[in-house]
Amino acid sequence: MEIRHIDIDYGYCSDRNDLSDEDRLLLVAAEKACTTAYAPYSNFRVGAAVRFDDGEILTSSNQESVAFPSGICAERGLLYFVQANRPQKKIRTLAIVSSPSPTECTPCGACRQVIADTEQRQKTPIRILMGGAQSTIVIESAQALLPFHFTLPATKE
Numbered sequence: 001m002e003i004r005h006i007d008i009d010y011g012y013c014s015d016r017n018d019l020s021d022e023d024r025l026l027l028v029a030a031e032k033a034c035t036t037a038y039a040p041y042s043n044f045r046v047g048a049a050v051r052f053d054d055g056e057i058l059t060s061s062n063q064e065s066v067a068f069p070s071g072i073c074a075e076r077g078l079l080y081f082v083q084a085n086r087p088q089k090k091i092r093t094l095a096i097v098s099s100p101s102p103t104e105c106t107p108c109g110a111c112r113q114v115i116a117d118t119e120q121r122q123k124t125p126i127r128i129l130m131g132g133a134q135s136t137i138v139i140e141s142a143q144a145l146l147p148f149h150f151t152l153p154a155t156k157e
């Protein structure tokens, strides 16, 4: 058997002030969205924000249900909303943050799949900013977040 390797390039920014104004503002928008989270069970509030190619920004937050696990993550709920309401637009950047934010907020596996689905559908890379209190991880494409992501062999859109 041949052993193969996957290398992932990502940016790490220890000081948010070193990011571009656009990226910093998107992280702030995601942080504001944390205040709309409904997370009485986990007490872990997550905010997500997307910036489209035309500059429009939309945000969302995680929503939990007493009928666990019927809630939804911030980024997945946001991407579903985008597909339902802005299907023609392309997402340039997705920012994800949490409150509290002891470290960078990274998406769960289900969200990684949906981000990869969205990127594949729009046919252009989605940059992802995973924000912490001051630090940020930056990746240039969802493909790096989920190697070997699931696809249907005959998918045509």
Ligand SMILES: [Zn+2]
Residues within 6 Å of the ligand: 073, 074, 076, 107, 108, 109, 110, 111, 112
């Ligand atoms: Zn998730």
